């Protein structure tokens with residue numbers, strides 16, 4: 001299958017071009033950039049045969065069967081809709097869109113067109129998170145009481161562009177990271193957060209957008225979730241803790257793009273290290289996507305998963321701005 005890259009982005013160059021090329025029979029045909037010069041340089045750097053500044057060149061090319069969208073967030077909706085209407089399958093970056101309603105439109109359009117729409121939530125593809133989920137669902141720590149997510153990092157200097165000063169492009173730590181944490185918690189528990197409370201802050205990097213947020217979510221089952229996302233914490237390290245009546249899972253350095261981190265399980269029998277697979281997260285996501293395109297299974301994170309993670313992030317934002325407890329609105333999906 002031939003792919004079109006929509007966006008000459010960092011994430012494509014660091015992870016997704018390699019992930020697409022890791023699949024047998026998958027090639028990248030062209031890359032779209034708003035700048036002819038940057039697009040040509042990007043294509044040359046990554047050995048991509050063509051670049052263009054016209055979306056029509058990609059969505060109008062019948063040889064291109066799928067697109068990977070990794071532009072800034074406000075562009076995802078129009079670009080995805082154009083590709084879907086052209087019959088192309090879409091792997092779209094998170095957050096799927098700027099609003100839940102827009103993301104729902106994408107899901108409905110893809111369904112009507114009979115194409116695969118997936119969201120690039122990489123964490124649920126990690127061996128670490130798959131292992132934690134298996135421990136939870138197999139009952140190793142009993143009924144779950146609470147989850148604590150530590151996702152306060154220092155934003156790398158090369159990413160300090162639109163993320164820290166451009167709300168119109170989808171900047172801010174809430175659309176950037178809360179969506180991943182929402183997806184991970186949903187993946188673990190198989191249920192969707194019901195209500196949230198939150199507070200946000202600008203603690204050094206954000207200009208007109210939040211760079212830090214803390215929130216508490218209640219799950220329909222009664223599980224309490226506490227999350228902390230930030231762009232300004234140099235030494236905090238990431239992690240996730242899942243506490244059950246019969247044990248706790250403590251995972252450190254696992255909220256990341258690479259297959260790293262340590263997982264420990266603590267029960268009445270003591271403490272053990274949990275082994276997990278060290279496969280590439282993005283390659284697994286693309287394998288699942290390619291399988292779905294062939295009619296085998298579903299993408300690891302679907303369009304609906306993208307709507308739901310965005311809905312939680314939108315509720316966290318509203319809760320932080322208003323100071324109210326907010327019921328998450330999933331837009332009818």
Ligand code: NDP
Nearest residue numbers: 007008009010011033034070071072073093094095120122
């Ligand atoms: P980048 O800032 O690297 O790229 C976004 C856009 O910025 C590109 O489409 C490009 O526009 C433009 N751009 C890139 N470099 C330059 C430059 N030197 N000068 C001017 N403009 C430039 O963003 P990311 O790769 O970090 O993020 C892209 C998307 O991917 C976002 O939606 C983000 O949320 C998501 N993401 C997902 C991750 C995941 O693990 N799932 C991780 C990181 C990001 P053009 O295409 O027009 O050239």
